[in-house]
Amino acid sequence: MSQPKSQLDLDLLSINTIRTLSIDAVQQANSGHPGAPMGLAPVVYSLWQNFLRYDPTDPTWLDRDRFVLSAGHASMLLYSTLHLAGVRAVNPKGEVLNEPAVSMEEIKRFRQIDSKTPGHPESHLTTGVETTTGPLGQGAGNSVGMAIAGKWLAENFNRPGFEIFNFNVYAICGDGDLMEGVASEAASLAGHLKLSNLCWIYDNNRVTLDGPAEWSFSEDVMTRFVGYGWNVTRVADANDLSMLARGYETFQKTTDRPTLMVVDSHIGYGSPHKQDSSDAHGEPLGEAEVRLAKKNYGWPEDAKFLVPEGVYDQFKNGVGKRGAEARAAWLAKFEEYKKQFQQLAEQLKRMQSGQLPEGWDKDLPSFPADAKGIATRDSSGKTLNALAKNIPWLIGGSADLAHSNKTNLTFDGAGDFYPSQFRGRNLHFGVREHAMGAIVNGMTLSKLRAFSATFFNFSDYMRPSMRLGALMEIPAIYIFTHDSIGLGEDGPTHQPVEQLASLRAMPNMLVLRPGDANEVVEAYKVILQHTHGPSTLVLTRQAVPTIDRAKYAPASGVARGAYVLADAPGGKPELILMASGSELSLCVGAFEKLTADGIKARVVSMPSWELFEQQDAAYKESVLPASVTARVSVEMASIFGWERYVGPKGKVIGMRSFGASAPLMALLHKFGFELENVVAAAKEVLGR
Ligand SMILES: Cc1ncc(C[n+]2csc(CCOP(=O)(O)OP(=O)(O)O)c2C)c(N)n1
Ligand SMILES: [Mg+2]
Secondary structure (H helix, E strand, C coil), rough: CCCCCCCHHHHHHHHHHHHHHHHHHHHCCCCCCHHHHHHHHHHHHHHHHHHCCCCCCCCCCCCEEEEEEEHHHHHHHHHHHHHHHHCCCCCCCEEEEEEECCCCHHHHCCCCCCCCCCCCCCCCCCCCCCCCCCCCHHHHHHHHHHHHHHHHHHHHHCCCCCEECCCCCEEEEEEHHHCCCHHHHHHHHHHCCCCEEEEEEEEECCEECCCHHHHCCCCHHHHHHHHHEEEEEEECCCCCCCHHHHHHHHHHHHHCCEEEEEECCCCCCCHHHHHHCCCCCCCCHHHHHHHHHHHHHCCCCCCCCCCCCCHHHHHHHHHHHHHHHHHHHHHHHHEEEECHHHHHHHHHHHHCCCCCCCCCCCCCCCCCEEEEEEEEHHHHHHHHHHHHHCCCEEEEECCHHHEEEEEEECCCCCCEEECEEEECCCCCCCCCHHHHHHHHHHHCCCCCEEEEEEEEEHHHHHHHHHHHHHHHCCCCEEECCCCCCCHCCCCCCCCCCCHHHHCCCCCCCCEEEECHHHHHHHHHHHHHHHCCCEEEEEECCCCCCCCCCCCCCCCHHHCCCEEEEEECCCCCCEEEEEHHHHHHHHHHHHHHHHCCCCCCEEEEEEEECCHHHCCHHHHHHHCCCCCCCEEEEEEEEEEECCHHHCCCCCEEEEEECCCCCCCCCHHHHEEEEHHHHHHHHHHHHHHH
């Protein structure tokens, strides 16, 4: 019936298909944001169709360009594109399936229960979604982590004639993203590092949810980014495909800094003449508006979820063909690379599949009993170095506190990651905790084992990113030191109180607060082998005794979250003391005293509630027998939550207020973390 269409017609037809699929899905769900997909469809189409190095038949390709939709509310834009481009699904084992990542059925089930098309893109649910976005600014931050990973991988794995890594990272950002602090932090670092593989596309539509952007946003974004050291370009009309192409080409030619491409767009129909009003663009259009929009696009007004003839082929012949050719060429190269650089290829294989290298744990330290002991931040530093030496892709850094966090990698060849010098393993995040969280997530999504570090109190500054790490089920490693009032004189502004409880409340976050040096080693073993979620490691500034493992139980009990460290004769206690971290040795001291007084006590070391909750009922009963109701918990943190373990007859020794600025001993006394107090509490719950 139809005559052959011109390329331009096919482009417009494809763009309008992205638009109308998005409109229809939002309308059918009666929920969601149609405006941004409508306005941005040409921008994303141009990128995918003509520039993105991406093979829809293998979304796991190591060297694929990354596409991040930081403006996650425009999720239908991504789902429509993944659908039309024919991106295949990948199962949890990493195998590419012969089925679509986003089928038409799934588009029709936008925002419905158990669909692959949730309200905002979730990377663990939908293949092709490179990272979970929605909280504005996070995707932008992730994209910097991916770009860092790209540079680091290229520097460490490419060999002359073998450019195994050369991927670019594109992120779509709206006004909201650019208003968020996390994006500013990340942009500042990206500019500093000269990440030329990074392109942010700023949807300059001058509108946000509440109304015109000018109500709240009037800075000169372009000048700001020039100040960050970015290359800034402008596309004056989002509908002009040749201008968009020039923009992308300029990015690809820029080799010394990241690029911000400012694209002037009009939310809604995509036409300045027919702009929908700024009010309520975060809502479905309504049936009448939908018809008007379709009319405006020259679309059959009654058609729903229509993919016109030629559109699938258009994508197949564009991104599909380009991507397949690029990957085929890469694979051929990689076959040869595998022969010439067996060791590197083996590393990549393991990295990609989330495995650790052979012998990763062979140099782990073991710490002799020592009453004076060492801070867990120090045993952490030693352990981290021993691991990183044998795990080439364990890489990270601190937000300007590396000397305090003890996270510097100091072994031969560890090196630093500096502007345009991307080989090293020590990252310097600067004082940018939030971006650090988002960046570590982006690096982890790129299969590196990445870690961050700062004071535990500042986990609050990176919590939104940690939460997304947990939601994405990615094995990011968040290291924190100065974990309690025990940090001393810096005082309550720096002393965490409620952070432990708050992170324990976070689904899928593994929190570990080891009690001595050997528990630190065991905690790291757990963390490195934990592949389906992030870990939070909580460490002291102050020294804690290294417990005598000949006398007490081995630290390997850490793997079960809680274990009996010291016990009454015959394993029949009348009292249980439990603690994590620096309070463990306090409980051991109280145990000795109580034992001398003829009281049958047990000490339970409890470094991880989450791991303990995963144990079977029999194990839990063996550690915390229901019949023993005289229980005392000791932890220099909010008491919140400990009731569940001490029960109605127990007693919780913890923090009920903020801390104070004072030397350690004065603080321990003021807040009751002293031997006599623990012993007295124990006798009280025993009724003696
Ligand atoms: C951290 C965060 N705060 C608030 C929101 C709610 N929200 C979703 S879209 C949006 C408007 C953002 O405006 P802009 O980025 O310009 O997107 P546009 O409306 O132009 O598509 C807001 C406030 C969010 N998703 N994340
Ligand atoms: Mg906007």
